[in-house]
Amino acid sequence: MxxxxxxxxxxxxxxxxxxxxxxxxxxxxxxxxxxxxxxxKQESPTPTPWPEQFHSILSMSYNGSFEIIDLWYDWPKGRNFNIIQKQLGKLLYDLEWNNGTSFFYTLDSSRECRTIHFDVGILRPNWLEGGNYLGQRNVDGFLCNVWEKVDFLTYYEDVATKRPVHWVFYTGRAAHVMTFEVGAVLEDSKWQAPVYCFNKSGEDKHPEFHSHAAAHSNLITAEETAFASSFSDSLPANF
Incomplete structure (x- = not known):
């Protein structure tokens, strides 16, 4: 027991x-x-470089005004083309080359053209490299990684597809990316500025373009200066 x-x-x-x-x-x-x-805990993601060639349609807004930009980017041939339709206004052409020459012109009966010489060429594909990562935010219905570049521009990239969705300049000028076609190329014949752009008497009559570029030279890199000109931020209001 x-x-x-x-x-x-x-x-x-x-x-x-x-x-x-x-x-x-x-x-x-x-x-x-x-x-x-x-x-x-994860490391900050790296921004995706732009493809060397692409076509994009952008919806732009600034201080209550709106534009549609038909953007063609062609890094291998050193050229960038913005076809700018102002709301109920002019259709403008902004043709830029990597040697710093830009042509701002119309193709209507006014035959306007202004040739501007910048100290920089077009944006390089990895222009966002070194940007300050701000985290993830939802914008335009997309979850985006967000970077800030030298207090000049805030850039939003879709987390899933790595495509650009939106960017905002320090001035408040905002771009919404409507389409993004990787590898699309505009035929060479479309890259020719009209003959009246080569009239020397019409060159560089507008020093405000130069002062605009100079104002940024101490704040941002050459690529950001090119970006500013790329989206007509330097165009005077009467053009």
Missing amino acids: AKSISISILLLLLILFMSSLSLVLSVRSIPTDSDSVSTT
Whole structure:
């Protein structure tokens, strides 16, 4: 009888020991706050370089005015073309070359053209490199990684597709990317400025273009200056 009681006590003690051990192990397996942080912490993503050739349609807004820009980017041939339709206004052409020459012109009966010489060429594909990562935000219905470039521009890239979605200049001028066709190329014949752009008497009559570029030279890199001119931020209001 005594032997049977001793065995029962031993079994009871063994059960209690195993239960205590299981409880200790389960408590130790619960992650702490520091564990959660370390496992979820990620390095800042790298902005995706622009493709060397693409076509994009942009909806632009600034101070209540609106434009549609038909953008053709061609890095291998050193050229960038913005066809700008102002709301109920002029159709403008902004043709830029990597040697710093830009032609702003119309193709209507007014035959307007202004030839501007910048110290920089077009944006390089990795112009956003070195930007300050701001995290993720939802914009235009897309979850985006967001970068800021030298307090000049905030750039939103779709997390899923790595395509640009939106960017905003420091002036408040905003672009919404409506289409983005990688590899699309505009035929060479479309890149020729009209003959009246080569009338020397019409060149550089507007020093406000130069002062605009100079005002930025101490604040931003050459690529951002080119970006500013690329989206007609330097066009005077009467053009």
